[in-house]
Amino acid sequence: MSDITKSEILNTLKKTEDTNLNKDFLILNSIKNFELKGKELSFEITVPLINKNSSNDLKEKFIRLIHEDFPSLKKIDIKIDEKVTAHQDKKKSAVLPGIKNTIAVASGKGGVGKSTIAVNLAVALSQDGATVGLIDADIYGPSIPLMLGLKDKPKVFQSQHSMKILPLSNYGVKVISIGVLVDDNAPVIWRGPMASGAVKQFMTDVDWGELDYLIFDLPPGTGDIQLTLVQTIPLTGAVIVTTPQEVSLIDARKALKMFSRVNVPVLGVIENMSYFIAPDTGKKYDIFGTGGGSKIAAELEVPFLGGLPIEPQIRIGGDNGVPIAFDSPGSVQSKIMAEISRNLSAQVNLRNINGGQSSDLEIILGDDE
Numbered sequence: 411m412s413d414i415t416k417s418e419i420l421n422t423l424k425k426t427e428d429t430n431l432n433k434d435f436l437i438l439n440s441i442k443n444f445e446l447k448g449k450e451l452s453f454e455i456t457v458p459l460i461n462k463n464s465s466n467d468l469k470e471k472f473i474r475l476i477h478e479d480f481p482s483l484k485k486i487d488i489k490i491d492e493k494v495t496a497h498q499d500k501k502k503s504a505v506l507p508g509i510k511n512t513i514a515v516a517s518g519k520g521g522v523g524k525s526t527i528a529v530n531l532a533v534a535l536s537q538d539g540a541t542v543g544l545i546d547a548d549i550y551g552p553s554i555p556l557m558l559g560l561k562d563k564p565k566v567f568q569s570q571h572s573m574k575i576l577p578l579s580n581y582g583v584k585v586i587s588i589g590v591l592v593d594d595n596a597p598v599i600w601r602g603p604m605a606s607g608a609v610k611q612f613m614t615d616v617d618w619g620e621l622d623y624l625i626f627d628l629p630p631g632t633g634d635i636q637l638t639l640v641q642t643i644p645l646t647g648a649v650i651v652t653t654p655q656e657v658s659l660i661d662a663r664k665a666l667k668m669f670s671r672v673n674v675p676v677l678g679v680i681e682n683m684s685y686f687i688a689p690d691t692g693k694k695y696d697i698f699g700t701g702g703g704s705k706i707a708a709e710l711e712v713p714f715l716g717g718l719p720i721e722p723q724i725r726i727g728g729d730n731g732v733p734i735a736f737d738s739p740g741s742v743q744s745k746i747m748a749e750i751s752r753n754l755s756a757q758v759n760l761r762n763i764n765g766g767q768s769s770d771l772e773i774i775l776g777d778d779e
């Protein structure tokens with residue numbers, strides 16, 4: 411029998427039916443320490459972190475498939491290393507050295523649920539095992555402190571070279587917001603440059619440590635302030651939140667234009683308030699119309715990451731400072747949020763691995779023995 415090669419094994423692994431694993435991640439250089447000794451095979455494989463419970467499942471699936479294709483093997487030992495890939499960007503490393511990926515949550519229109527989505531995305535990513543931070547970049551209308559139940563003032567300490575702010579933390583997410591730095595009811599009347607100055611300080615003066623994702627909840631709109639902000643933040647990409655109806659879609663198009671002007675990739679569209687299921691009758695109502703999010707995603711040629719229904723619990727969770735992604739992980743809306751966050755992390759990881767193209771990288775990287 412001729413020796414089994416790494417690429418043969420790779421082809422076998424690609425037969426895996428696993429909705430969470432994008433097969434584009436299975437590339438030759440993700441297999442390390444490949445060893446075949448007689449009838450014993452061992453190797454390590456790195457896959458992007460998808461779900462902290464997924465690696466055992468995946469290992470079993472891999473072993474089963476290899477046994478099927480190579481019945482002569484007596485022992486198969488696989489170590490799965492799950493990690494979030496990092497966006498390689500000089501500007502980002504200079505400003506935020508410990509942060510692997512930065513994602514803006516934006517919308518053209520106000521009140522479509524950006525902050526709600528940003529908070530629940532952050533919590534959902536953290537529940538899947540990622541390290542996550544959240545910057546409330548809505549200097550004019552900070553709503554993150556309320557939505558995450560943050561009441562304390564952050565501590566300031568002297569680090570090696572300068573004073574640093576320790577971010578607050580709740581539900582596994584590190585957070586900073588102007589809302590926790592200034593008095594509750596003091597109106598924040600700031601001009602544009604001050605807003606981007608504040609966000610700059612949130613990036614440089616806050617002790618973020620190492621994070622897989624740093625999420626920015628942007629103020630609504632596509633004016634000068636937003637444009638300055640998206641130029642100030644070294645972004646891996648942006649997600650655009652929209653409701654299904656036409657007025658929101660018009661503004662979603664504007665948001666996409668704004669990001670393409672500054673060369674920030676749009677990682678996908680999230681539809682919010684997609685539908686409402688009446689709790690008494692179970693009947694579905696399309697309050698703001700239907701299908702707008704997926705339509706605009708197709709039109710703009712960006713992925714559709716999913717749609718979140720209108721659900722009183724989501725609003726209550728926001729007002730009470732306990733996000734639904736944390737409060738009721740088994741609920742339909744939490745499961746939808748988890749799916750959306752996994753779709754987003756898949757997009758981020760895809761871009762980091764092969765620049766957003768789903769080409770077969772092993773052809774280029776081939777280092778098979």
Ligand SMILES: Nc1ncnc2c1ncn2[C@@H]1O[C@H](COP(=O)(O)OP(=O)(O)OP(=O)(O)O)[C@@H](O)[C@H]1O
Nearest residue numbers: 520521522523524525526630719720721724725728
């Ligand atoms: N899917 C949903 N179901 C029920 N209520 C929701 C949902 N999404 C958002 N809300 C509620 O709608 C209101 C507006 O949401 P949110 O503040 O997240 O919007 P926003 O886009 O961040 O607004 P702004 O443009 O002012 O920043 C909040 O009270 C929030 O709790």
Ligand SMILES: [Mg+2]
Nearest residue numbers: 524525548553
């Ligand atoms: Mg908001």
